[in-house]
Amino acid sequence: MQKRRLASGGIIDRDEKLYFGFNGRQYEGYAGDSLASALLANDLSLIARSIRYHRPRGILSAGLEEPNALVNCADQHGVFVPNLKATEVKLTQGLEARSQNCWPDVTLDIGALLQRVSALLSAGFYYKTFMWPQQWWHRVYEKLIRRAAGQGRVSTGTDLKRYDRRNAHCDLLIIGSGPAGLGAALAAVAPATNAEISIMLLEQDHVAGGSTLWERCEIDAMPARQWREQALASLAQKPNIRIMCGTLAFGQYDHGQVRAIQRVAASVDSISWQIRAKRLLLATGATENPLVFPTNDRPGIMLASAVRHYIHRYAVVPGRRALLAITDADEAGLTHEALESAGIEIVATLQPGEHIVATYGLQHLSAVGVINKSGQGRRIRCDLLCVSAGWNPNAQLLAQLGAQLDFEPSTGSLLPPAQAGITLTSGACRGLSAMQDCMLDGRLQAQQAIAQIKQQTVADIELPEIVRCASVTSSKPVLSDVFHDGRGQAFVDLQNDVTRADLEQAVSEGYDHVELAKRYTTTGMGTDQGKTSWVNAIREMTRITGQESSMLGHTTFRPPCSPVSIGALVGADVNRHMAPLRQTPFHRDFADSACVFQTSGDWLYSRYFPLADESMEQAIRREVLAVRSTVGCVDMSTLGKIDIKGGDALEFLTRIYCNNLDGLEQGRLRYALMLREDGILFDDGTVSQLGPQHYLVTTTTANSAAVWRSMNKLAQLRWPSLDVQLTSVSDHWASLAIAGPKARALLAALNPDFDVEREHFPYASVRQGSLGGIDCRVFSVSFSGELSYEINVPAGFASALYQRVLEGGVEFGITPYGLEALDVLRIEKGHLSVGSEIDGRTTPADLGLGKLVSTRKAFIGSSLLQRPALQQAGRLQLVGLTATDGQSQIPPAAHICEQTWQPGQSLRSQGKMSAAVSSPTLGYSIALALLENGQQRWGEKLWAVSPLTRQSVEVVVGASCFIDPDGSRVRG
């Protein structure tokens, strides 16, 4: 039984009943209803409680501007989404909605007691108190305030909805399908010469038509609703226009990009659209401003346009006895007709000079107190108060890009220009009100937009003149002013409970700039984005400050123009789908070898290869010892590999790497360092010469993209005259290093077609050939400090290579090892790692590599490297540390200090450890550290201090290379 539903009329499907729940009780509505219209049809007008004072609130509007009727709604999977406006929720079968910000329920809300102390909760009260005792703000007051603030409750349930993301391009994007939008669309598709123009039309409502759905006016001498049907039928015939309803265009971004969310009922919940258009035509209509008078917030007080909306579109009777307080005579007439058609008694219409000074009613409006010019008051019994203080264009999408809107005092509107950049405005969105005018304006602006689009290809086209907004026909307020004093709070911002008194107080306290007043009072900062409050706030500020409204300006409009679901924006980019996780070509084989992987950044690494029952520590130890004693193999595929060719390839490399590359010959390679422009070490790797004008460089894994970018930038922008071609081959080669004293024997066992003996394939060389028929490049380089060959094969042969290495290595006890063991090996050898020693603050000299820096050439970073502070004493330099007692474990991540640390003590750090490990090879704990003047301090005893673990271990400073300092092992 829908008590407040008219027997006939409306654009609802009375054959399809929809059952829905509100605060635990079941109700029925019809297909075509919004949640708000269904609630009203069931005579439910108390929907929510306000944020600060917990005042009873109903439904003010019929659209996205709704400040009051916020509800929690369950999605189809039962997960509740907070803060939805009842006016924006389409009624669906089984919908569950709940009031929010009230306890125990919306009718008996305990929080309403706060109204008793509302005088204390004035603008910014929290800045003036809650300061004593000092620690109580965080411990006590903030907790209470946080609990009272907020609105709905976020559900921690998993969002099971499905989302999609799409892109589109079009010539003309029309936003809004009211008279102006449809008028524009008809004009854009009409001439046959426009057949090539692609047009999209977005409508946020789930039905196209805008105000034609609920306003009883005429367009082209026929009822608006009939005109709408004809227009849509005609547009449906045209192949070059796409109309999307339920699609909210929420933001405009640079370069003609519009973002929109389309709500669809089919297989996905919504689609996030990115649309680029040559011209954007805003036909987004206008929002009606409420009147500001004492206690202007009771359920039953409704925007006049919303009253017409509910009557004509939904056949709902929002009240029985109505009082009209509408500034514009035409609008008052339309409202009058609507009320009469619904059989609602009109008890009074406010006349010029009359003011509302009070309203009455506990949970719904029961009477209104009015005074006339001569100050005589009367109380009028009514349950519906239709208010309007004029209209404000919905120009957010234009203003988001920085366009200033002009405040028009006579109508109280922020008017956008007819065009700014690629955006044109039309209809109510630029201040027009009569439907016929809006339709004609849409037509003209569409013609203008199309002409501009065509002009991009046809030079001599004549642009129609942009018609100046002939008249802002929404006439002047009839009531002498929008605001009136009286007893009780007069709300300017209904959602954030900001009153006139708050604004007055803010200005009188010196927060007299709109931006300051906004922040101090929180006006316009609610989920309604201030749609019904901003204009009234500006009017009020104008009155209080006595400034011209044009001087006040407005605050910056920020997207989205109405809140949009984060789930829909993120779409399918969830969990592992968010960013690709890279696996090396050996991944599947490693998995078969019981490898434990670890995610780090872009990559899934092979961490270690445990045998049955082995712990990570045991496995690492075994792997390290195998490499030091026989042979192991490790995946090096993640290193960046850049192929460089061209007559100037060597010159290019010479300018980039700080090393001297002069003597490099074909078949040889060099360890090389690359600096940043500021002289700081950027990356290390190898440079190999593969052919006469052909080089291959490797980069660290971490910097592989950065080095690639940097080299390309240099080649293309700084030295475009050099003959050099760069190709990233990182993914083309699988790279497996075999390392250990038996590495050469293992390499020989792989059937190379080249000589692997030491004198023919010495350390720091590269060979290209085949290993038992697999094309390969083999580099004799070592990160572990053992004799080592990095075998590169085309990525597709990774598995074959690995299997052959395992088979060929059986007799040597081949041991696959992971990056943990590799890290231990490199620390024992004192080799550098990006992020640890190469930390973005060290120079080559700091790391003991000063002798590699050429003094005979200019290279990237060479001049800034000469800066005095990069040379002088006191810099952090790489050293090795061992415990003085030869047995203590050096704590990881320790700092190097003169003495031990006691809790509560401040102690100067002279250096920091970059790596620490218990060396399986040496049998004791070793560490690398960056220590002030470290290279001059070998033999000195200091303390490795870790307050986190309360450890202080005495250490002795020494060389950073703990294993094979003269390098005989790497040469095998």
Add this chain to the structure above:
Amino acid sequence: MKYSAFSLLKQALRGHRHWPQIIEAPTKLRPGYDIVIVGAGGHGLATAFYLARNHDLSDVLVLDSGWIGGGNTARNTSIVRSDYLLPASFELKNFALQLWDSLSQELNFNLMYSPRGYIDLAHSDGELEHFMLRANAMRLGGAEASILNRKQITEKVPAISLCEDARFPVSGALFQPEGGIVRHDAVAWGFARGASSSGIHIRQNCPVTDFDIDSGKVTGVRTAQGKIKAGKVLISAAAASSQLAQLADISLPLEVINVQALVTEPVKPVLDSVVNYNAGLSYISQSDKGELVLGGATDGYSSYARRGSFARIEDTLARAQQIFPMLSNLRLMRHWSGTADIPMDGNAIVGATAVENLFINCGWGYAGFKATPAVGWSLAQLLAQNAVPDLLQPFALERFESGALIDDAGIGPYPWLH
């Protein structure tokens, strides 16, 4: 008038009509001042406040082209913390944290300093080891810091999802209990009120158009409202600092980069700490009003537009949703952009310039808000005593010439990457 529960009650009874203005608007500016500060943001106003409080100097004028706190004081993470490895960065921010602790009482203005704890998530064991290095540095420097394991993280942040096979798994976190948030706008208002009550003049909507420089020495500023003589001038104008310095023929090694942030619709308390996660280059906290505040990396390009690309917002949201799946059930309410002035080592430029008596404070990038009271305190010392305090020594402009860089992130001369 002192703010208190008592004065609030008294004013409430009188209809809140008799509160004094937070700034005594000077009806007329004096022809000259000992010190003119260009930029009425947090830093400029804090400097003015401490000039009066610590050095008894009140012949000071603070100018701004717009409204007080309208630049980066209005657009920042609102996070305060001191978890830095490099001593120069740590010491200044840790001094700031000590000041934040009692600043509401000092200013008699509730800045809502909420030491709710700062949690920085590590996504690998290697990253966690680096965090341990930082935590150790903090403890050696006298600050509290600890490392949380996954269980401890979940206890502190129940809304977090620490799924083992997440795209960016979490291996632990650095925790600074004194870290938290401060109501950012209030900082500008509180310092402005404090400075103004000492007789310091603050003039809004008064852009500086030029400097008067006489034989290498600044003698005054030209403004839209006329010429003002000045003994000393401090430029403290964040993203506008480059253009202002240019007027004095000083070019600054910094770029102005777009940085975006966003808020969700307000909800009841669901997150009690500040959480930072490098996999998203992102932070999240919940304001006292209930909005979840998030931000991410820079947009990667220079811009003064204060608006950015939506792709960055989507990326920030996607990364945040990895860690906080509940975000999917919330709606994006507003996103915006600020302009971060970022020097070539990502750290601030504070101190003297080649022009005598002209001082500069800029280049704070992301880090300016949390440092506000310490910067104001130290700059006041610099202006009053003509000697660079120890805390500011490392931040001198000359360091780009000498090479004594303070590169916290180790990223180098690429401001958009900091």
